[in-house]
Amino acid sequence: MSSRRSFMQSALSLGAGLVASAKAFAGPQNEHHPMQMGEGPHAHAQKGRGSHATQSVQVDTPDVPQLPWRIVDGAKEFHLVAEPVKRRLIPGRDMVVWGYNGSCPGPTIQVNQGDRVRIVFENRLPESTTIHWHGLEVPVEMDGLPYISQKPVPPGGKFAYEFALHQAGTFFYHSHGAMQEMMGMIGLFIIHPEKPWTPRVDHDFGIVLQEWAILPNSNVPNTANMEFNWLTFNGKAAPDTTPIVARHGSRVRIRLVNLGMDHHPIHLHGNTFFVTGTEGGRQPEARWGPENTVLVGVAQARDIEFDAKYLGDWMLHCHLPHHMMNSMSDLIGDRMITTMQLNDKDALMQMQTFADNIGVEHIHHAPIAPDADKVPGFPQDAFMEMGMDKAVYRPENYGLPPNWSASVMGMMALVRVVPDDLYEKIMTPKARGESQPPQQPENIHEHPQG
Numbered sequence: 001m002s003s004r005r006s007f008m009q010s011a012l013s014l015g016a017g018l019v020a021s022a023k024a025f026a027g028p029q030n031e032h033h034p035m036q037m038g039e040g041p042h043a044h045a046q047k048g049r050g051s052h053a054t055q056s057v058q059v060d061t062p063d064v065p066q067l068p069w070r071i072v073d074g075a076k077e078f079h080l081v082a083e084p085v086k087r088r089l090i091p092g093r094d095m096v097v098w099g100y101n102g103s104c105p106g107p108t109i110q111v112n113q114g115d116r117v118r119i120v121f122e123n124r125l126p127e128s129t130t131i132h133w134h135g136l137e138v139p140v141e142m143d144g145l146p147y148i149s150q151k152p153v154p155p156g157g158k159f160a161y162e163f164a165l166h167q168a169g170t171f172f173y174h175s176h177g178a179m180q181e182m183m184g185m186i187g188l189f190i191i192h193p194e195k196p197w198t199p200r201v202d203h204d205f206g207i208v209l210q211e212w213a214i215l216p217n218s219n220v221p222n223t224a225n226m227e228f229n230w231l232t233f234n235g236k237a238a239p240d241t242t243p244i245v246a247r248h249g250s251r252v253r254i255r256l257v258n259l260g261m262d263h264h265p266i267h268l269h270g271n272t273f274f275v276t277g278t279e280g281g282r283q284p285e286a287r288w289g290p291e292n293t294v295l296v297g298v299a300q301a302r303d304i305e306f307d308a309k310y311l312g313d314w315m316l317h318c319h320l321p322h323h324m325m326n327s328m329s330d331l332i333g334d335r336m337i338t339t340m341q342l343n344d345k346d347a348l349m350q351m352q353t354f355a356d357n358i359g360v361e362h363i364h365h366a367p368i369a370p371d372a373d374k375v376p377g378f379p380q381d382a383f384m385e386m387g388m389d390k391a392v393y394r395p396e397n398y399g400l401p402p403n404w405s406a407s408v409m410g411m412m413a414l415v416r417v418v419p420d421d422l423y424e425k426i427m428t429p430k431a432r433g434e435s436q437p438p439q440q441p442e443n444i445h446e447h448p449q450g
């Protein structure tokens with residue numbers, strides 16, 4: 001029995017509270033124990049606030065892995081490989097993009113202020129590339145600018161970046177080729193401060209905002225396009241984005257990073273937050289003001305914080321209307337759910353065919369008026385919904401109402417503020433790596449609106 005399993009079992013026998021809290025960012029890693037969830041007691045904060053007094057909480061980047069490291073010659077050494085990556089936007093819709101270590105966005109680098117880091121970079125792309133460390137004050141020869149600070153790293157080539165970190169905050173790494181950026185070559189680079197910021201947070205999340213133009217009959221983004229039909233949080237379009245789950249009464253930080261062609265006004269329902277950090281690091285408290293929408297401009301980072309006072313499933317989303325849809329553009333042939341069918345029967349058939357094709361459950365759309373097609377402009381949102389609760393199931397979705405997935409598309413994720421018992425019901429199977437619902441729901445082919 002592995003030590004991880006023994007730990008999980010002893011943790012479970014102690015009660016779920018130990019398992020379910022956010023982890024402190026602390027533990028050094030070594031060759032035998034690369035970073036993973038639930039590595040040991042040191043990796044788990046006790047329930048409640050202020051229990052990890054000397055350590056920052058580890059940043060969770062939903063749908064994106066953490067990049068492991070080990071100490072080599074006095075530096076934290078990471079291995080980063082640029083390569084093509086297949087990514088599921090939603091069930092039935094994959095794209096082939098470029099990323100790092102099998103992920104797009106690339107895996108999250110998470111370190112401490114004062115660390116010395118070495119990133120051994122390998123290029124498995126068919127063309128040359130480099131890595132730029134966005135916002136980091138590093139020696140110019142580490143800046144990742146082709147020809148100016150270094151020679152381009154050729155296909156099959158390697159380059160070791162090494163520097164000391166004196167800053168703290170939300171940074172990112174990316175290729176410095178414009179088209180490569182639009183192919184997805186970005187990842188988060190989080191630097192925890194020497195002393196945790198106050199007020200302390202219980203949960204800390206990171207999200208990369210990206211947009212893609214995927215033309216009909218292609219699964220490779222058109223990087224020259226100026227119109228985008230897929231909008232993603234951490235390489236996923238809703239409803240395939242993983243909800244952010246926070247305990248009722250906790251304090252939450254969400255770090256948002258944008259590297260694309262559009263600026264994104266990110267709005268949070270039902271809660272008021274403060275922008276506590278930018279791409280330049282922590283901002284003085286005198287600059288914080290109450291907000292519920294933050295514009296995350298291209299090349300910017302914004303950290304938002306709020307007290308999770310209100311129970312509920314709250315939407316976090318870009319508020320540009322076309323960024324709240326999937327496959328939305330005038331690339332009509334590629335639209336998954338067209339609005340060509342103007343009556344209920346034909347539209348339902350069309351949606352059933354679509355659902356069958358991609359293998360998702362089909363839940364009927366919201367009702368329309370009997371004479372809807374006589375109204376100019378109809379349809380708008382009618383027929384656009386495609387519930388796929390089962391196909392996007394993960395523990396973080398547990399307990400959401402039936403057909404919840406029909407109302408989320410594009411650059412969206414739920415922020416779930418949940419009571420302790422529901423938090424345990426979500427985090428315990430998550431820690432075990434379970435991907436199926438705890439019990440089979442009833443056969444789902446229902447009419448949610450009656």
Ligand SMILES: [Cu+2]
Nearest residue numbers: 264318320323
């Ligand atoms: Cu947007």
